[in-house]
Amino acid sequence: MNWEVGSGLNIGVILLTVIIVAAMLIWVERRLLSLWQERLGPNRVGPFGLLQVVADMIKIFTKEDWVPPFADKFSFVLAPAIIMVAILLSFAVVPFAPGVGVIDSNIGVLFVLAMASIGAYSVMLAGLSSDNKYALLGSLRAAAQMISYEVFMGVSLLGVVALSGSFNLREIVLAQADGWYVIPQFVGFIIFLIAGIAESHRLPFDIPEAEQEICAGYHTEYSGMKFGMFFVGEYLGLVLISSLITVLFFGGWMGPEFLPPIIWFVIKSSLFIAFFILLRAAIPRPRYDQLMSYGWLFLLPLSLLNLLVTGAIILST
Amino acid sequence: MLKLIQDTLTSQIQTLWLVFKHAFVKADTVQYPEEAPYMSPRWRGRIILSRDPDGEERCVACNLCACACPVDCIALQKAEDDDGRWYPEFFRINFSRCIMCGFCEEACPTNAIQLTPDFEMAEYVRQDMVWEKEDLLINGTGKYHDYNFYRVAGKSIKGKDKGEALNEAGPVNVRSLLP
Numbered sequence: 399m400n401w402e403v404g405s406g407l408n409i410g411v412i413l414l415t416v417i418i419v420a421a422m423l424i425w426v427e428r429r430l431l432s433l434w435q436e437r438l439g440p441n442r443v444g445p446f447g448l449l450q451v452v453a454d455m456i457k458i459f460t461k462e463d464w465v466p467p468f469a470d471k472f473s474f475v476l477a478p479a480i481i482m483v484a485i486l487l488s489f490a491v492v493p494f495a496p497g498v499g500v501i502d503s504n505i506g507v508l509f510v511l512a513m514a515s516i517g518a519y520s521v522m523l524a525g526l527s528s529d530n531k532y533a534l535l536g537s538l539r540a541a542a543q544m545i546s547y548e549v550f551m552g553v554s555l556l557g558v559v560a561l562s563g564s565f566n567l568r569e570i571v572l573a574q575a576d577g578w579y580v581i582p583q584f585v586g587f588i589i590f591l592i593a594g595i596a597e598s599h600r601l602p603f604d605i606p607e608a609e610q611e612i613c614a615g616y617h618t619e620y621s622g623m624k625f626g627m628f629f630v631g632e633y634l635g636l637v638l639i640s641s642l643i644t645v646l647f648f649g650g651w652m653g654p655e656f657l658p659p660i661i662w663f664v665i666k667s668s669l670f671i672a673f674f675i676l677l678r679a680a681i682p683r684p685r686y687d688q689l690m691s692y693g694w695l696f697l698l699p700l701s702l703l704n705l706l707v708t709g710a711i712i713l714s715t
Numbered sequence: 716m717l718k719l720i721q722d723t724l725t726s727q728i729q730t731l732w733l734v735f736k737h738a739f740v741k742a743d744t745v746q747y748p749e750e751a752p753y754m755s756p757r758w759r760g761r762i763i764l765s766r767d768p769d770g771e772e773r774c775v776a777c778n779l780c781a782c783a784c785p786v787d788c789i790a791l792q793k794a795e796d797d798d799g800r801w802y803p804e805f806f807r808i809n810f811s812r813c814i815m816c817g818f819c820e821e822a823c824p825t826n827a828i829q830l831t832p833d834f835e836m837a838e839y840v841r842q843d844m845v846w847e848k849e850d851l852l853i854n855g856t857g858k859y860h861d862y863n864f865y866r867v868a869g870k871s872i873k874g875k876d877k878g879e880a881l882n883e884a885g886p887v888n889v890r891s892l893l894p
Contacts, residue, residue, distance in 0.1 A: 434737045438744040680734035681727060
């Protein structure tokens with residue numbers, strides 16, 4: 399087996415690592431939340447409670463895998479698979495380090511956005527096929543939120559694309575050798591961050607699954623491993639957004655020489671994952687209409703303005 | 716508009732910072748089985764039957780605790796020994812019903828039934844939650860160290876007749892006309 403981009407070993411290691419990291423985030427999130435809430439969190443199963451993930455997995459695998467009799471069986475089963483597949487496919491274009499990655503696509507940025515759009519189908523199908531009012535409300539919200547936040551997610555990335563002159567994520571990282579894009583594209587970074595949270599519907603933008611209002615939103619009717627796939631899919635989305643921010647704005651694997659590139663990538667991504675969890679610990683959920691008007695009336699003009707200014711500066715130099 | 720954006724941004728960042736600072740505060744959690752939490756002496760926990768300073772049972776089987784009990788978890792039967800002292804023949808508390816309200820302790824005229832700070836009463840078999848008199852009786856006096864009901868009460872028992880209790884005047888001869 400050779401170790402280069404796209405080799406079988408590479409693909410297998412990335413797939414396994416990404417899924418294991420996403421599962422471990424269940425434990426990481428609970429420990430970090432409790433750290434910020436002056437609690438201890440799960441610390442009983444194994445050292446530091448690390449085996450909590452294993453215990454959760456055993457529990458979720460042994461649960462009854464129930465399909466409600468009133469549900470549309472095919473799409474009900476299909477929906478959780480879509481979100482897992484769409485997000486795992488997005489990882490294909492993420493350049494983790496020199497020589498580590500699944501594919502060097504010259505449309506990497508577009509591919510990620512396309513996969514995010516397919517992810518929206520997952521929540522829509524889940525809500526529709528469940529035949530449950532809470533699930534329907536949740537998927538309505540999810541669809542509206544994901545589609546509208548995708549718009550300026552894409553627009554905010556165009557500044558980076560314009561600066562680097564490429565849609566290839568690996569080339570975008572290489573173009574940041576002189577300086578990370580977070581400095582010239584700070585506004586784009588903030589918009590991408592907010593859109594990324596909304597896209598992976600994490601708190602504070604977890605309106606599609608707002609527990610207090612609509613049970614669990616689109617996955618109200620799901621149980622067992624199908625629920626587990628939504629659950630892990632959400633954490634996969636978190637990992638994806640964090641690694642995309644690292645790649646697009648924080649120079650990917652770039653860093654001082656004393657650590658290998660992959661370690662720099664992991665450190666940067668972990669910081670963003672921790673930041674997302676801090677957001678969950680600190681900021682309350684906005685109202686649904688606030689979210690939509692904030693997106694369309696503030697973030698969209700801002701991202702367009704950002705693109706305009708970036709373009710003008712590139713043209714003038 | 717600008718002021719609104721500024722206020723919103725600063726308040727969000729301030730929130731994040733305030734929450735982040737809690738990372739450096741010691742956790743409030745008490746790791747229970749390893750670390751025993753402090754229980755107040757007045758905690759209403761496991762019920763005991765205490766003895767008087769002479770080592771005799773304090774309970775006189777008056778049934779007031781069973782009457783006061785809102786969930787009817789106390790059952791007892793009165794008996795009398797050769798000295799004329801009353802005692803419960805059996806005394807049974809069903810702890811799977813008991814709500815630890817402490818009404819029995821308030822009702823008890825002889826300070827016999829008392830609640831303690833012990834709360835670790837989980838059992839694997841439901842029948843084990845029913846405690847008999849031998850399980851409930853302790854060897855000490857509980858919260859009241861020198862109280863002895865028969866020494867202060869007017870009830871006559873063997874070795875202590877009417878009027879011989881502490882601070883008790885002798886019985887009045889109602890047939891005498893003398894003042």
